[in-house]
Amino acid sequence: MKRLRAANVVAMLTATTAPVPEHAALYVESLAIRNFRGIEAFDVEFEQGLTLLVGRNNVGKSRVLSALHLALGGRAADVDDFTVGSQFDPEIDVVLAPKPAVTLSDVEEFDTEVARLMSGNAQSTNESPFRERFAWRTHVRRSVEGMGARSDFKILTFDVTSEAWVERAGATDLARSSRSLVASDLVNTGRDLMEELGRRGSGARRVLSDLDVEDATREDLESRLAELSGAIVSGSRTLDSVADSLRALNRAVGGIGTPGINPIPVTLEELSRSLSIELDSGHGQLPIRLHGAGARSLASLQMQGVLYDRLLGADGGNLRPHPVTLVEEPEAHLHPQAASELPHLLQSIRGQVIASTHSSQVVTASEPRAIRLLREQGGGLRAIDLGPAASDDPKVPSSLSCLKFRV
Numbered sequence: 001m002k003r004l005r006a007a008n009v010v011a012m013l014t015a016t017t018a019p020v021p022e023h024a025a026l027y028v029e030s031l032a033i034r035n036f037r038g039i040e041a042f043d044v045e046f047e048q049g050l051t052l053l054v055g056r057n058n059v060g061k062s063r064v065l066s067a068l069h070l071a072l073g074g075r076a077a078d079v080d081d082f083t084v085g086s087q088f089d090p091e092i093d094v095v096l097a098p099k100p101a102v103t104l105s106d107v108e109e110f111d112t113e114v115a116r117l118m119s120g121n122a123q124s125t126n127e128s129p130f131r132e133r134f135a136w137r138t139h140v141r142r143s144v145e146g147m148g149a150r151s152d153f154k155i156l157t158f159d160v161t162s163e164a165w166v167e168r169a170g171a172t173d174l175a176r177s178s179r180s181l182v183a184s185d186l187v188n189t190g191r192d193l194m195e196e197l198g199r200r201g202s203g204a205r206r207v208l209s210d211l212d213v214e215d216a217t218r219e220d221l222e223s224r225l226a227e228l229s230g231a232i233v234s235g236s237r238t239l240d241s242v243a244d245s246l247r248a249l250n251r252a253v254g255g256i257g258t259p260g261i262n263p264i265p266v267t268l269e270e271l272s273r274s275l276s277i278e279l280d281s282g283h284g285q286l287p288i289r290l291h292g293a294g295a296r297s298l299a300s301l302q303m304q305g306v307l308y309d310r311l312l313g314a315d316g317g318n319l320r321p322h323p324v325t326l327v328e329e330p331e332a333h334l335h336p337q338a339a340s341e342l343p344h345l346l347q348s349i350r351g352q353v354i355a356s357t358h359s360s361q362v363v364t365a366s367e368p369r370a371i372r373l374l375r376e377q378g379g380g381l382r383a384i385d386l387g388p389a390a391s392d393d394p395k396v397p398s399s400l401s402c403l404k405f406r407v
Contacts, residue, residue, distance in 0.1 A: 024114050024181045024322040027352050029097035029133070031071070032165075035083050036090040036140070037063045044383040046354060047370050048100055050347050053356040053383075054363055055374035060381050061356035064374070065186065065326045067092050068354065070151065071138040072324060074184035077149040081140045090140040093156065093165060095133050096182065108132055113319050117177045123158040133158065135165045136174045153179070183321035188328045211268050218268060226266045233261050323351030331359035340365045 033042040039060050044053075053061045069075050071092040081090050098108045107130040109115075110122055118134050125131045135156040143150050153174035156165040213221070233239045243261050265271040330346065331339040339361040346353045357363065363371060369387030376382075 023320045023351060025099050025111055026096050026114060026134075026181065026322050027099065028068070028072070028094060028182065028322075028324055028354075030093075030095045031064070031068055032093040033064065033067050034091045035086050035088040036067050036092060037081055038083050039063055039067075040083075040380050042381040042383070044372055045385065046352065049352065050343065050366065050370045051352075051354045052363065052366055052371050053354065053374055054358070054371060057358075059374045059376060061374060062328055065328060065354065065356060068094070068324075069184050069186045069326055070140070071136075072182050072184035073179050074186060074326075077140045077151040079142075079147070079149050081149060082142070089142075090138075092138040092140075093135060094138070095135040095165065097131075097133055110134070114181065117181055117319070119175055119178065121155050121172065121178070123156075125158055126160045126163060134178075136178075137165075137167050137171075180321055181319075182324060184324040184326055186326045186328070187330075211272055213268060222267055225264065225271070229262045229264050229266050232263045236263075239263060323349075325349050325351065325353045327353060327355035329357060329359075330355055331357060331362055336361050343370075 027048045028046055030043065030045045033039050035041075042060070042064065044064070053064060055061055066075075066081075067090075070077060070081065071094045083090070098110045098114075100108065109130065109132040110118065115122055122132050122134045125133060135158070137154050137156055139152050139154065141150055141152070142148070154167050154171040155174055155178075156171070157168050158164075159166045233243060239261055246261075265274055327346065330342050334342070336359075339359045342359070342362050343366045346355060369385075371386040373384040373386060374381060375384060
């Protein structure tokens with residue numbers, strides 16, 4: 001009988017597969033919120049890679065992430081999205097941009113496949129050189145019975161005169177194909193890889209649900225698993241006795257079915273359900289359930305990259321959606337030294353990452369252009385961009401003064 005070695009199994013399961021389609025060449029450039037969960041008005045621009053939302057407790061960082069998650073189709077509308085006591089329904093505007101130009105003189109336009117999925121609804125701004133954008137507005141409305149909430153999505157038009165995105169009368173609904181250009185996932189402070197491995201539908205379980213093994217390899221592996229399972233039973237006096245007892249019961253009573261004992265799964269799907277992730281912190285391998293919350297949360301965050309590379313949009317044709325990872329306080333449960341390494345981990349996740357944080361270590365270790373300082377102002381909420389100043393004076397910080405703040 002062939003010996004089933006873990007190294008052999010891993011080598012087979014990680015064999016090179018056919019290349020998958022590329023992610024859409026775009027990013028979420030800006031977000032505008034009105035009358036959402038107590039936020040009267042708010043506008044913010046995002047970086048192509050990592051953007052950090054910082055500010056005091058309850059200023060609105062988590063609500064901004066929730067609004068963007070809703071607008072990108074990551075979750076359904078909820079009655080909590082309404083502002084208590086307000087007569088106005090929530091509105092959330094999202095603007096997509098092509099990948100930034102290399103130089104200021106280069107044009108910015110969507111590639112052919114992206115433009116096709118936008119159904120000709122991409123708009124050019126009044127900037128020079130040419131700048132192309134695509135925007136839609138998410139309306140949150142109460143359901144007919146008044147007990148729930150629903151959302152609808154309308155494509156926006158850029159008004160050259162007012163230099164603003166507006167919703168024209170009879171605006172076109174956002175098509176499913178256009179929605180598929182972006183996909184978002186919210187990773188909250190309760191993330192835990194151990195919990196995700198045991199929860200159906202979680203990112204970790206989705207990754208492991210399809211091991212992507214070729215048929216010939218599958219047949220060989222499952223045959224060897226069955227042989228190993230039988231060898232364990234025959235080599236264990238306890239299991240062998242249990243099997244004999246069940247066979248005797250079937251002979252005496254009948255109808256219960258021919259018994260069998262499998263101490264290990266004999267199909268790859270069952271094997272993936274019993275998979276154990278182990279970490280070695282210098283004292284030998286330990287199952288992840290025995291590690292602290294910090295290690296489990298970091299491992300969960302690291303799984304995002306695997307989810308995007310292996311699954312996100314892999315069955316959707318020639319173009320996969322641009323991934324947007326929304327992370328709430330990634331430093332939770334972490335030692336300060338580990339928190340200082342977080343920006344590197346966040347930047348390594350494919351696509352765009354927008355995270356809220358209270359960690360001075362995370363802020364200090366990040367590029368200033370990635371930081372958005374959220375402050376209340378005159379009853380509204382404002383984002384201050386700490387990136388390079390538009391002025392030559394180094395004492396003058398950059399801000400989103402070009403946006404229309406309602407305060």
